[in-house]
Amino acid sequence: MTQIVHTAAALIIGNELLSGKVADANLVVLARALRAVGVELRRVVMVLDHVQTIADEVRELARTHDVVFTSGGVGPTHDDVTIDAVALAFGAEVVESEPMAAMLRAHYGAALGEGHLRMARVPAGAELATNDEVRWPTVVMRNVWVLPGIPEVFRMKLPLLRGRIAGPEPFVSRAVYTNLDEPDLKPLLDRVVAAHADVEVGSYPTWRDAAYRTKLTFDGRDADAVARACDAFVALLPHGEPQRIE
Amino acid sequence: MTQIVHTAAALIIGNELLSGKVADANLVVLARALRAVGVELRRVVMVLDHVQTIADEVRELARTHDVVFTSGGVGPTHDDVTIDAVALAFGAEVVESEPMAAMLRAHYGAALGEGHLRMARVPAGAELATNDEVRWPTVVMRNVWVLPGIPEVFRMKLPLLRGRIAGPEPFVSRAVYTNLDEPDLKPLLDRVVAAHADVEVGSYPTWRDAAYRTKLTFDGRDADAVARACDAFVALLPHGEPQRIE
Known part of the structure; x- marks a missing residue:
């Protein structure tokens, strides 16, 4: 069922963006996707890979906007702290998602290690959004959508918006x-x-x-x-x- | 004389960016320029053309960072509110800069109108930064640099940083x-x-x-x-x- 939302914010995460090593490519894609469903993107914040900074920002943006999208920081390495930060923002634990762990086990088989299973970590209480095109689940914690930073994968996630959120009228x-x-x-x-x-x-x-x-x-x-x-x-x-x- | 600064923030202004009509091209250029002089860009915020929103953001970023750069909203039309917002952020009046008004009079001559003179509006107390390559002054209000949104003009302004600000050590x-x-x-x-x-x-x-x-x-x-x-x-x-x- 489509939820009617008026305002959105985006939180773009990554040291590589603020140091200028990489140019962000996700914001304009998100902005256009939101515009297309009639949702107003009101504010964008870009921060470093610091868990407390991200948590504070997620909490504030989620409080002041109908829906929030994060970009980046969702891999298995030490600098991927977005899941922990979103959990912290809402006072939730980080737990292993059974369906995500099962998908990883099926995919990696004997090669599965601790590093792979880190991809199954989610804030407790998060929903997992999927559709036919995007089989790997997208974590949605309350009104916060946690999207990956890699532009090609970020783009693949956006069709999930259609049918889930829309503005009151098209622009x-x-x-x-x-x-x-x-x-x-x-x-x-x-x-x-x-x-x-x-x-x-x-x-x-x-x-x-x-x-x-x-x-x-x-x-x-x-x-x-x-x-x-x-x-x-x-x-x-x-x-x-x-x-x-x- | 070069001022040693540690942290920087950027405020990117414009409805056209948040609606996805235009992809921001200035952030990565600024990030690289700051990196090159050893200054850490810590935070970027992107907001709509609302004077109070911009003023609140300028005040907060200027309080929490050594130096702030704004991008956009500095033309003569109704949607160009950055000068007013920066003035508001610091409780300053907006005044007509005599040197800027003189340059406009010299350039436009008899064609000069009220619209042109709006380009000479500055927050009272602002400095005007120039060098040999960039003759049109750049408004610097306390620790806030007011840069134009047009990417080609934004880029032209960045050489002004060199010799004015630098980090404690190169990266x-x-x-x-x-x-x-x-x-x-x-x-x-x-x-x-x-x-x-x-x-x-x-x-x-x-x-x-x-x-x-x-x-x-x-x-x-x-x-x-x-x-x-x-x-x-x-x-x-x-x-x-x-x-x-x-």
């Missing part, structure tokens, strides 16, 4: 591309923003792009309101503008 | 690539981690990479300690390993 977006600069657009934008308070209006200058100079976006959950704001803006533009509407 | 990194999997590496890593507490050891599995299966990293400010930890790990590896050391 609707329009975009207008112009060859005007922001200082000249400002008075026009101010008029549209003042008259269409229910629509989020964004202005994004480009840098040496041949096709346009500023992209304007109109976003909301009410398609008619978004269309009205966008149309009102376009009507204010001088002759020859806009370059493109999407 | 030293070693990397070892193996064809072993994390569960099998775990006991070896645990021994190295236990014996070399002053070195940060990371383990990063790859996903279908032909050249290796797990990358191990050894990081610290003491080059000898890093080399000792790395060598100790390599000595524990079975015959035929590692694939590569960097």
Whole structure:
């Protein structure tokens, strides 16, 4: 059954990201997946592999958002502390999941060691989310989804969202591309923003792009309101503008 | 004169990032620039274009870190609220910077409008950082550097760090690539981690990479300690390993 959620937060975990050794690739993928199901991603925090730091952050984000997604820190080695941190955040023990341990035993057989079984550790009381495409369970502790950091595996998990969580209404977006600069657009934008308070209006200058100079976006959950704001803006533009509407 | 700083935080601002319309490109560039001058990036937060949210976050990050970098929200339009938020964070007024207003007047001449002059707004008491390559000033309010969101312009600002801030010592990194999997590496890593507490050891599995299966990293400010930890790990590896050391 689909749970209606309004707000989401993400906690991206890993020393390698903060040292610049690796560029995070998961956030934008998560942001798009949430947007597609109508959930607003409100806040992202990126922290080091410190269990107490992660636990504090999980507790705070879970308290202030409907749903939280963590990325990273779920392998078997010493620097994988997310499961312990999520357990700590909720005052839960870490236990061995019987179904996960059974899957590991079936997969590794005689080669199974302590290192493999660490992959079966979960906070006590966590749910295990699976579907036909994603057989390895995803740990969901209360409103916190624990996702892996490896981008290819992170992406594989996102289809789990569909059918489980959704926003109250889908988001609707329009975009207008112009060859005007922001200082000249400002008075026009101010008029549209003042008259269409229910629509989020964004202005994004480009840098040496041949096709346009500023992209304007109109976003909301009410398609008619978004269309009205966008149309009102376009009507204010001088002759020859806009370059493109999407 | 170079200021010695230990910890840094980043605040990445923009609705377009949290909605997934745009992938952030500035964080990894900042992380690498800080790493190169020996400063530890400890925390990154990404928030929407809300002035009070940004102000609260700036205040908290500035209190808990030696230096803070913001990215985004510094243009002339209604959704550019970072200058107001940084001022609010420190209880400062927003004033027009005379040198910045003069540069804008010289550049735009008769075309100068109110929209252009908004680019000269700064929190009262802010310093203006410039160098020969970056003539347009960068606002630095106490320990908060206000950087633009456009990736090409963000990058242009980073040379300003050199000679202004640096860590107490440079960071030293070693990397070892193996064809072993994390569960099998775990006991070896645990021994190295236990014996070399002053070195940060990371383990990063790859996903279908032909050249290796797990990358191990050894990081610290003491080059000898890093080399000792790395060598100790390599000595524990079975015959035929590692694939590569960097």
